[in-house]
Amino acid sequence: GKKYEDFKKDGLLGCPGCYEAFREKLRPAFQHMQGAHRYSGDEPKKAEAKEESPELKELRNRLSKLVADENYEEAAKVRDEIHKKEQEGKGGTSK
Template identity: 40%
Template sequence: MLCERCNKNEAKIHLIKLINGKKTETWLCEKCAKELSDIPLKASMAEGAGMPFQNILSGFFETLDKTKKIEIVCKNCGLTYSQFKKSGQLGCSKCYESFNDLLSPRIKRIQGDLEHVGKIPVREGNEVIQRKRIKKLKEDLQKAVIKEEYERAAVLRDEIKLLESQREVKIDHEELDR
């Protein structure tokens, strides 16, 4: 098969482009492929024979790295993501919002979750645990209502009322002891 561009040399490269869901295929010789493509090609395809796939891809990604990159900047303090990567320190609390898409996967991988749980004080530990339990039950109640699981919602509602009443009784006893 001849090259579809120069119609002189034998076509050895099958170039497939997929742009906005539209696929175009072209058969090219090595010379025309080098002229058209941004992907670096060996002087001869024979040189690349037996080459590991990773080496082929590394050349492609090196080309992509040279393309223009978009820099994310915190609107509050002006810190760029590149500066953060170098220093390892964020400039302000708004940086978490600005770099959220890039930071969240890393934080989750390192810490196991995105929500900070923290430590519970020994003296008031039961009170904190009780409040968190009630908060979680209220969230579950909202989800059950949205899913129209009314029997489960009723059980959750009753459990919330019980825990809140126990909490109020405990608070009343503590005030009487003072």
């Protein structure tokens, strides 16, 4: 029952049906962010993490909002920042 305008405001999809209902509007965002039309999700990554830092939570919320606002250029920067923070958290190095 969620409307696309609601998604644009809060950046959150209500259920799997939202992905189907908003497929054509979400397609450019997924293509830009992941290099693919189909969203593969990040739940496996989240399941691996014991506890996410408040900073990462804030970045993920910001990313959702930017994608909802179709601000893909800024969203890509936030996505890269998230990846960098995730690598730092695993003891890895970032580029």
